[in-house]
Structures are given as C-alpha cells and as structure tokens.
Amino acid sequence: MTLPLPRPVFDANAASGGFGSLPEWDLSDLYAAPDAPEVARDMEWLKTACADFAADYEGKLATLDADALLACILRYEEIDIVAGRLMSYAGLRYYQNTMDSERAKFMADKQDKVTDFTTPLVFFSLEFNRLEESHLDGLLAANADLARYKPVFDRMRAMRPYQLSDELEKFLHDQSVVGAAAWNRLFDETMAGLTFELPGEEEPLNLEATLNLLTDPDRAKREAAARALAAVFDKHIKLFSRVHNTLAKEKEVHDRWRKMPTPQTGRHLANHVEPEVVEALRNAVVAAYPKLSHRYYRLKAKWMGLDRLQVWDRNAPLPLDAPKVVGWDEARDTVMGAYAAFAPKMAEIAQPFFDKGWIDAGVKPGKAPGAFAHPTVSTVHPYVMLNYLGKPRDVMTLAHELGHGVHQVLAAGQGELLSSTPLTLAETASVFGEMLTFRRLLDAAQTKAERKTLLAGKVEDMINTVVRQIAFYDFECKLHAARAEGELTPDDINALWMSIQAESLGDAFDFMEGYETFWAYIPHFVHSPFYVYAYAFGDGLVNALYAVYAEGTPGFQEKYFDMLSAGGSKHHKELLAPFGLDASDPTFWDKGLSMIAGFIDELEAMED
Incomplete structure (x- = not known):
C-alpha cells in the first residue's frame, strides 16, 4: 500500500494564517491512536490471514471451481483492506509531520511487518497467471460474481509475459523495503x-x-x-x-x-x-x-x-x-457552489470532507509539500491534504483534490480490488472539478481585467x-x-x-x-517513474469531456457519475464511449489542446 503523490507543485504554500479556521484531519475513522488496541489486533490478524491464505491456496488455484475461486478472491480482498488500512493510517500520520522521528519509525515498522506478512501472498498472482485461458473463461462463465473481477484479472494477466519465478518474485517483494522504498x-x-x-x-x-x-x-x-x-x-x-x-x-x-x-x-x-x-x-x-x-x-x-x-x-x-487573499470559507463556498451548480449530488458527496475532518489544510512544520487525495480503503473514506495559503490557485487546488475525493467515494462501491482507477483516468474528476470552478469564476467576472486574469491563470495551469x-x-x-x-x-x-x-x-x-x-x-x-503523463492525459481527456458537457448533451451528469462510479472496472474505451469519445483516436488529443489554444486566442484578442 503506497500513498499517492502530490499533484505538481505549481503554486506551493508557505505558512498559514489569516484564512479563517483551517480544518485538520481526524484519522480516528482509521484508528484512534498509534497505540490503539485495534492496530495490534489488525497486525496480528493480517499475519495469520496471510499465512492461512497461502496454506489454503498455494499450488491449488488450478483445482478450484468457480465458487471456490470467488471465495479465494474475497479473502484476498479482505487482506488487502486490512493491510491498506494500516498503511494508510501510518502514512497519513507521517505526511502530517515527516520530521517527527516517532511517526517515521511507526510507518517504517508497519511497512516492514506488512511486507513480511504479505510475502506468502506473492504466489497468488504468479500462479493465477499460469491458469489456462480456456479454464479461466469457463470459471468466469459459471459465476457472475466472479466474472465481475475480470478487469482485475485482465490487468494482472497483462504481466504474464514479464513475471519471474516464484522464488525471485518473493525475493523482490522482501527486498523492496531496502530498495526503492x-x-x-x-x-x-x-x-x-x-x-x-x-x-x-x-x-x-x-x-x-x-x-x-x-x-x-x-x-x-x-x-x-x-x-x-x-x-x-x-x-x-x-x-x-x-x-x-x-x-x-x-x-x-x-x-x-x-x-x-x-x-x-x-x-x-x-x-x-x-x-x-x-x-x-x-x-x-x-x-x-x-x-x-x-x-x-x-x-x-x-x-x-x-x-x-x-x-x-x-x-x-x-x-x-x-494581490488577493482568499479566506477558507470563501474557497469552500466557491468550490461547493461550482459543484452544486453542476449537480447537487456532487456537492452532497463533497460536504463531509469539510464537516468530518477529512481535509488537512494548514501548513505546519514538517508537513509534506503539495497536495493529494488518498482513498485509504473502500470501507472507510478518502482524506485530502492541502497546504492552503489563501491564493486564488489554492482554490483550484481545493477543487482538484476534492474532485479526487468525490471520485474515490463513488468508486469505493466497486470494492477494494475494483475501486482503484488507473492513473490515466484518476485525474478525470479532479481536473473536471477545477474546470467547473474556473468556469463559474469566469462567468462571474465583472471586468475585462478580471476575465483576462482568470484566463491567463487557467492557461498557465493548463x-x-x-x-x-x-x-x-x-x-x-x-x-x-x-x-x-x-x-x-x-x-x-x-x-x-x-x-x-x-x-x-x-x-x-x-x-x-x-x-x-x-x-x-x-x-x-x-x-513513480513516468507517472507524469497521467496529468496531461487527464487534462486532455477532461477538456474533450467538458466540450461534450458544454454542448448540452442530454443526461451528461448521469453518465459522468456512472463513469466515476466504475472505478477500475472498465477500460478507458468503455468509459468514454457514452460520451462519443475515444482516446485511441489520434485526433482526440487535438480537441483538448484546441481548448487551451482557444483561451490564448481570446487573450491575444484582448490586446487589440
């Protein structure tokens, strides 16, 4: 379980103050405290569950019928949730103050143990990928609940040509804590x-x-x-x-x-x-x-x-x-107003982030830079981290990360294994949330200078x-x-x-x-090497998507929420098809780039 990367730091923040009361995380929905008995309980459960899973299934996946394989997948998913919950808690506490040695030790110790405990699970994907295609197809045809996990299986089996021996894969799993990590x-x-x-x-x-x-x-x-x-x-x-x-x-x-x-x-x-x-x-x-x-x-x-x-x-x-300082209340109301104008449902999903301690906004000594939204696990809820300094671009950062949060809440309904969205689509709701907020501000601009400032700021962000x-x-x-x-x-x-x-x-x-x-x-x-193209992918995709919305396409909001709710259960071709879009079309990206060029055209026209 790894924490997400902050979005690109274009407008980093310094020290909070004068922005109103900034919210802080309440991590108790994960665990009440580092020494809470539930932490030790879950660690012990994880150790036993992983060992039992390996004892029950290693070397036997090919012998399972459809119902037994489904039971196996559900057990694996439960292990994933508990491990993810532990590491989410440890990681989020660490990101609140990366200079606190106790928090750093807590995270490192938990990472070591979770890595050790989950080593027996390494066999699973390797052995699963050795299943014959015809055999797996038969199992999926026999059980609709199992067939729901096909997108997970497809992504896992895409690694088939590149997997190593079981022994080497286990070694790499164990070695990771002293390697890249x-x-x-x-x-x-x-x-x-x-x-x-x-x-x-x-x-x-x-x-x-x-x-x-x-x-x-x-x-x-x-x-x-x-x-x-x-x-x-x-x-x-x-x-x-x-x-x-x-x-x-x-x-x-x-x-x-x-x-x-x-x-x-x-x-x-x-x-x-x-x-x-x-x-x-x-x-x-x-x-x-x-x-x-x-x-x-x-x-x-x-x-x-x-x-x-x-x-x-x-x-x-x-x-x-x-120079303008935007108070926290104004930032919240601006973003929530834009979300509600698009669809009341979007604002309803976003509201608990402000009310229940799901956002940590202030800048503090040792706090990690940038901003992110972390989904934690599908049975809890996401947490958003900001470094809020009251600049107009910080409002866009709030809109961006809150979009991630809405996406993660909706996708959680797919369950742990299917909720995770590939990076290329993970930026969709965040960039769309920014676009909604920007368009709301642009429509409210009172003067040519205000419109020019907003357009220039958006072009720079793009x-x-x-x-x-x-x-x-x-x-x-x-x-x-x-x-x-x-x-x-x-x-x-x-x-x-x-x-x-x-x-x-x-x-x-x-x-x-x-x-x-x-x-x-x-x-x-x-x-995360080569992660960065996901930002451009997301921006280009959203620009094309927003153009469809701006055209007044009937039922757009419903299709949009269906897309977010799909999580990682569908390929980008399937997700974009209801909007008449196809990212594999070479001309697709020109649509999104044309939107940016159009904003620059308008800025040039203002020079006349």
Missing part, C-alpha cells in the same frame, strides 16, 4: 529538511515556502527565491544524483530480468493504457508547443514589459493582478499540467535511456534537463545559471 524515504526526508536563506526573512524557509515565493508579485523576491533554490539544490546535487542513478539502475535491472521492452512498459501496463495512445498524446502536445506555451509566454513577456522572461517569471502574477508534464516525461525517457548506458554524473542529468526546457517553454525565456538543477526536487521522478 528506502531511497524514496531518503529523498522525502532530505527534501523536508532543506532550508533556504533569503534576504529579508528572519528565519530560513522550507522548500514549500521558497517555491511559493516564485509566485510573489515582487520580481526581486522571485529572483532571490530562484537563486536560493539553485544554491541549495547544487549543494545536495550529488545526493540527488545518487538517488536517481540508483533508482533508474534498479528499474533497469528489474525490467531486464522481466524482459520489459521499454522502461515505460510497466507504467503503461499499470495504467491499463496502450503505448501508442501515450505516444499519440506525447506527440500531439510536443507538436502544439509553438501554439501553446511558446505563444503564451511571449504574451506574458509583453504584459510584464520584458524583452525576455527569466525562470522566476514563469509563474509570476500578471502586473494587472491585484500549460503546467500538459506542456510541463509531457516535458517531464521526455526528461524521464532520456534519463532512463542514458542510465542504461552507464552511471550519470550530476552534469549529465543537468544537461538532460536543460535539453527539454527551451523546447517546451519557447524562445521567450533565458535560463539562469543554476536552473539546470531544478529536476532535483520533482518527487514523481523518484516515487
């Missing part, structure tokens, strides 16, 4: 402990606070923040290079043993998406760089009265922006979500290809990073000395 933790704790000295600040700032200054109206503060980031990243660049070298090499070794054709194959399989669909997305976005990011940033340079933009101007507020993430994907592809040829020095990785920056951002930019190290703080490269 250990390097991930080193990265997280290093990042959480970084401090940055800036002029005018009484105390050193953490990463979140320093990144936040890149959106400050004062250009001198933005420059100081960018240079402080570069100085500290450079100081630790050997460590970050070692983390990336090690993880990329470990992945290469695993992929080679599994005979994976490309470093990206595992991600595509996990996402249940065809490589050619991802390639079509990537190619469409790269081809659109000139009409999207290149064109927008030239406009922004003009608005700012600059011949050239520096990297610290990329997310700067526009000169016509009036560029960050689509253009930047595909550029990140290209960087990862280059990084893993280069590492396969040998050890990479920090300068090697820096050069790979810079090779994609000018291409994606365009000719309006100059790049300060030190910017070449900014790959170092992106958590997705460390935690």
Whole structure:
C-alpha cells in the first residue's frame, strides 16, 4: 500500500494564517491512536490471514471451481483492506509531520511487518497467471460474481509475459523495503529538511515556502527565491544524483530480468493504457508547443514589459493582478457552489470532507509539500491534504483534490480490488472539478481585467499540467535511456534537463545559471517513474469531456457519475464511449489542446 503523490507543485504554500479556521484531519475513522488496541489486533490478524491464505491456496488455484475461486478472491480482498488500512493510517500520520522521528519509525515498522506478512501472498498472482485461458473463461462463465473481477484479472494477466519465478518474485517483494522504498524515504526526508536563506526573512524557509515565493508579485523576491533554490539544490546535487542513478539502475535491472521492452512498459501496463495512445498524446502536445506555451509566454513577456522572461517569471502574477487573499470559507463556498451548480449530488458527496475532518489544510512544520487525495480503503473514506495559503490557485487546488475525493467515494462501491482507477483516468474528476470552478469564476467576472486574469491563470495551469508534464516525461525517457548506458554524473542529468526546457517553454525565456538543477526536487521522478503523463492525459481527456458537457448533451451528469462510479472496472474505451469519445483516436488529443489554444486566442484578442 503506497500513498499517492502530490499533484505538481505549481503554486506551493508557505505558512498559514489569516484564512479563517483551517480544518485538520481526524484519522480516528482509521484508528484512534498509534497505540490503539485495534492496530495490534489488525497486525496480528493480517499475519495469520496471510499465512492461512497461502496454506489454503498455494499450488491449488488450478483445482478450484468457480465458487471456490470467488471465495479465494474475497479473502484476498479482505487482506488487502486490512493491510491498506494500516498503511494508510501510518502514512497519513507521517505526511502530517515527516520530521517527527516517532511517526517515521511507526510507518517504517508497519511497512516492514506488512511486507513480511504479505510475502506468502506473492504466489497468488504468479500462479493465477499460469491458469489456462480456456479454464479461466469457463470459471468466469459459471459465476457472475466472479466474472465481475475480470478487469482485475485482465490487468494482472497483462504481466504474464514479464513475471519471474516464484522464488525471485518473493525475493523482490522482501527486498523492496531496502530498495526503492528506502531511497524514496531518503529523498522525502532530505527534501523536508532543506532550508533556504533569503534576504529579508528572519528565519530560513522550507522548500514549500521558497517555491511559493516564485509566485510573489515582487520580481526581486522571485529572483532571490530562484537563486536560493539553485544554491541549495547544487549543494545536495550529488545526493540527488545518487538517488536517481540508483533508482533508474534498479528499474533497469528489474525490467531486464522481466524482459520489459521499454522502461515505460510497466507504467503503461499499470495504467491499463496502450503505448501508442501515450505516444499519440506525447506527440500531439510536443507538436502544439509553438501554439501553446511558446505563444503564451511571449504574451506574458509583453504584459510584464520584458524583452525576455527569466525562470522566476514563469509563474509570476500578471502586473494587472491585484494581490488577493482568499479566506477558507470563501474557497469552500466557491468550490461547493461550482459543484452544486453542476449537480447537487456532487456537492452532497463533497460536504463531509469539510464537516468530518477529512481535509488537512494548514501548513505546519514538517508537513509534506503539495497536495493529494488518498482513498485509504473502500470501507472507510478518502482524506485530502492541502497546504492552503489563501491564493486564488489554492482554490483550484481545493477543487482538484476534492474532485479526487468525490471520485474515490463513488468508486469505493466497486470494492477494494475494483475501486482503484488507473492513473490515466484518476485525474478525470479532479481536473473536471477545477474546470467547473474556473468556469463559474469566469462567468462571474465583472471586468475585462478580471476575465483576462482568470484566463491567463487557467492557461498557465493548463500549460503546467500538459506542456510541463509531457516535458517531464521526455526528461524521464532520456534519463532512463542514458542510465542504461552507464552511471550519470550530476552534469549529465543537468544537461538532460536543460535539453527539454527551451523546447517546451519557447524562445521567450533565458535560463539562469543554476536552473539546470531544478529536476532535483520533482518527487514523481523518484516515487513513480513516468507517472507524469497521467496529468496531461487527464487534462486532455477532461477538456474533450467538458466540450461534450458544454454542448448540452442530454443526461451528461448521469453518465459522468456512472463513469466515476466504475472505478477500475472498465477500460478507458468503455468509459468514454457514452460520451462519443475515444482516446485511441489520434485526433482526440487535438480537441483538448484546441481548448487551451482557444483561451490564448481570446487573450491575444484582448490586446487589440
């Protein structure tokens, strides 16, 4: 059980205050306390249940009839729920304060035990994948309740060509806690402990606070923040290079043993998406760089009265922006109003997040950066983490993460194994929630300047979500290809990073000395290789989906809730078919990119 990654940090937050009463998590729906008797009880149950499962089923799956196989799947699902509940609790507590050694130890100890206890289960997917296709088809035809799990089986059996021997798979399972998981933790704790000295600040700032200054109206503060980031990243660049070298090499070794054709194959399989669909997305976005990011940033340079933009101007507020602090109550009402206007049901599902301690919004020492929504397990409910600073973009972050939460609540009805949505579709409800909120604000704009500000902010968010993430994907592809040829020095990785920056951002930019190290703080490269294209996939999909909604398609809301409720029980082709959309159509992505281009057209027209 792993925690989700924060969404891309475009507008990081500093310290809370003056935003009203910010909610905090109440984790008691998982466990009352770390030393609650239920924690020990569930750990003991998990140990016994895993051993019993292996004793009852290892070497026997091929002999089970349909009813017996269904009973086996239900037992496996129950184990998944208990393990997920334990690790969700441990992980969420840790993310509240990653610098608290007790919380770190609690999570590490639980991770060690859960890994040990679940090692006997490794046989299950391996043995299941050895079942003959005709035999499995017969079992599914004999029991409708078992057939419901076919999407789970299909995803599992997609790994058939790449699985190793039972003994090797068990070894890799056991070894994971001192492999990738250990390097991930080193990265997280290093990042959480970084401090940055800036002029005018009484105390050193953490990463979140320093990144936040890149959106400050004062250009001198933005420059100081960018240079402080570069100085500290450079100081630790050997460590970050070692983390990336090690993880990329470990992945290469695993992929080679599994005979994976490309470093990206595992991600595509996990996402249940065809490589050619991802390639079509990537190619469409790269081809659109000139009409999207290149064109927008030239406009922004003009608005700012600059011949050239520096990297610290990329997310700067526009000169016509009036600095605005949005209180928590206003943020909540804005998002909930947008949700309710789309469908009352959507607001009803979202309401408990505010009322029952399902959101942790304030910025606190040691708290993990960014934002996420974690589904925990299908028998409890999701939790949303924010770092709320009262900026307009923070309202969009709330809309985004709350969209995830609504999606996770609806998908939970599928049960533990079928509720998990592939990353490519997991961003659908979150980005759609952002779009609903944006459109509501845009419709309420009173002046041309207000409309321009909103449009520019949305375009920047879309560029960050689509253009930047595909550029990140290209960087990862280059990084893993280069590492396969040998050890990479920090300068090697820096050069790979810079090779994609000018291409994606365009000719309006100059790049300060030190910017070449900014790959170092992106958590997705460390935690989940090639994850980043899911953001672009989700944004493009939602843009096309929203166009269908805007056309007044009858029954759209009902179809939309059906799609979210499906969780991981259907392929993206099945989910999009009711809307007349098909992500495998090469022209599909152009629809979404055209929406961004249309916003830039409107901004250009405002110049006349």
